[in-house]
Structure formats: C-alpha cells, structure tokens
C-alpha cells in the first residue's frame with residue numbers, strides 16, 4: 001500500500017465503541033501518564049506504549065499484550081477519540097506486538113518497518129502463537145510521516161540495531177520520541193542477533209538520534225530500571241551508547257589477549273556501569289558479551 005492509499009484508508013476507518021474497564025478504576029495508579037502536547041505513555045505489562053490524541057485521531061506506538069491492549073483501547077477514550085486510529089510497532093518483539101490483534105479489531109491501522117512482519121511471523125511460528133497475531137498492513141523502508149492535528153509524526157529506521165526492524169517514532173512538535181527497545185534504561189539489553197541485531201549499528205544509531213535531538217527532547221523507552229524509569233533525555237541515549245561501546249571494546253580486548261569465549265562471558269558487571277540492572281539471565285552482561293563475541297568473530 002502506498003502512502004496515499006494508506007491515508008485514504010484512514011479516512012474510511014470508523015470509531016469503535018469504548019467502555020472503560022471496571023478493574024482499571026481499582027488500580028492505585030492509572031496506567032496512563034500524560035507527558036506534553038497531547039502525547040503520553042501507558043504501562044501495564046511489556047514494552048511501554050506511547051500515544052498521541054487530537055481531534056479525530058489517535059496515534060499509538062506498540063501494543064504490549066492482549067489484556068493491556070484491551071485496557072488501553074478502552075481507556076484512551078478519556079483522552080481523545082478516533083475515527084482515525086494508527087498503531088506503530090517500534091519492532092517485532094512479542095511484548096510490543098502481542099496486543100496488535102486487539103488494536104486491529106478496534107479499527108487501528110498498523111504500520112511498521114518493512115522487516116517487521118516477517119520477523120514477527122517467524123517468532124510467532126517458533127512459539128506456536130500464529131493465530132493471535134496481527135501484522136502491519138503498511139510498511140516502509142526508511143521513513144514514514146504524516147500529520148494529525150497540529151502534530152507531525154515521523155517513524156524512522158536507522159539500520160539494524162536491537163533487531164533489523166527498529167524504528168524511532170518522533171512526535172515532532174511535542175519534541176518527544178519513542179525509542180522502542182533501542183534504550184533499555186539502565187538495564188542490560190536484549191540484543192536479538194537472530195532478529196538481525198548489530199551492536200556496532202546500535203552504537204551509531206544512538207549517536208545519530210542523540211544528535212537529532214536537543215536538550216528539551218523527551219524520550220520514551222521500552223523498558224527501564226525502576227530507579228531510572230522509562231523516560232529520559234538524550235543523555236540516556238549516550239549512556240547506552242557508551243555501555244555498548246564498552247561492551248564491544250572489552251570483548252575485542254579479550255579476544256586479542258587470547259581469552260576464550262567462556263572467559264570473556266564470565267564477567268557479570270562492569271565497574272564503569274554500576275547502575276545496570278539484570279532482571280534475569282536473559283537480560284545480563286554474560287548474554288550481552290556472548291552476542292558481542294559472536295559479532296566480533298563472525299567471518
């Protein structure tokens with residue numbers, strides 16, 4: 001579908017009925033947080049959702065899982081309503097696309113980088129979860145942009161990093177960008193080598209995006225150390241860049257000194273990055289070092 005067809009289709013979408021779920025009112029704290037200029041975030045379970053509402057349009061980044069997605073599509077009506085509804089997927093991982101079907105059934109159009117549908121389909125096949133998927137119907141190679149209200153929303157792909165299908169979604173007038181999983185804020189990141197991740201590309205991306213930002217730019221992150229949260233400034237991007245650079249350098253030096261893969265990946269923390277949290281073995285320095293070792297030794 002080209003951009004014009006996409007915009008025409010948007011015009012044909014209709015608003016679904018929305019009912020605020022009862023259990024949301026029993027939560028101590030609303031999962032909806034307003035940031036500025038109509039942009040906010042939502043967190044229940046999985047990668048942080050970003051949202052923008054204006055007269056007649058809702059633009060969302062990422063869908064978490066089916067239950068939080070249902071809570072989102074019902075609850076967002078308190079902030080604004082359609083009929084134009086757009087969902088971006090920052091990348092294909094299940095904690096960012098697992099609620100896609102709920103959004104699609106509520107009338108949202110799904111947009112993602114061109115590599116996302118295939119990566120998502122393969123991951124769903126591997127976890128025997130294909131029937132619960134909805135895939136982007138509009139994809140782009142480098143950039144996708146449109147206006148809604150007084151906002152310009154631009155999704156940009158900067159090359160392979162956390163996966164080979166990452167986008168940063170910019171809300172240009174609000175000066176807010178959703179980073180997907182390109183920043184695990186002070187957490188050891190998942191580096192999805194099977195999904196096309198490249199650490200050196202990730203380092204360049206963070207430097208480029210930080211350079212496109214200014215001191216007022218607010219970033220939304222997929223995941224964060226509770227002490228540091230899921231929003232931050234370009235300093236948080238540069239901190240993650242420095243961590244990834246250190247990761248590659250440490251591994252490169254180990255290889256040069258004749259250390260084995262096992263010796264290199266035995267390290268569990270860096271003194272230079274004492275804030276990095278490891279919530280599980282899956283998100284840990286040994287896992288990160290192993291991906292770095294694979295990247296540096298591939299022929």
Ligand SMILES: [Zn+2]
Pocket residue numbers: 091093162181190
């Ligand atoms: Zn991810």
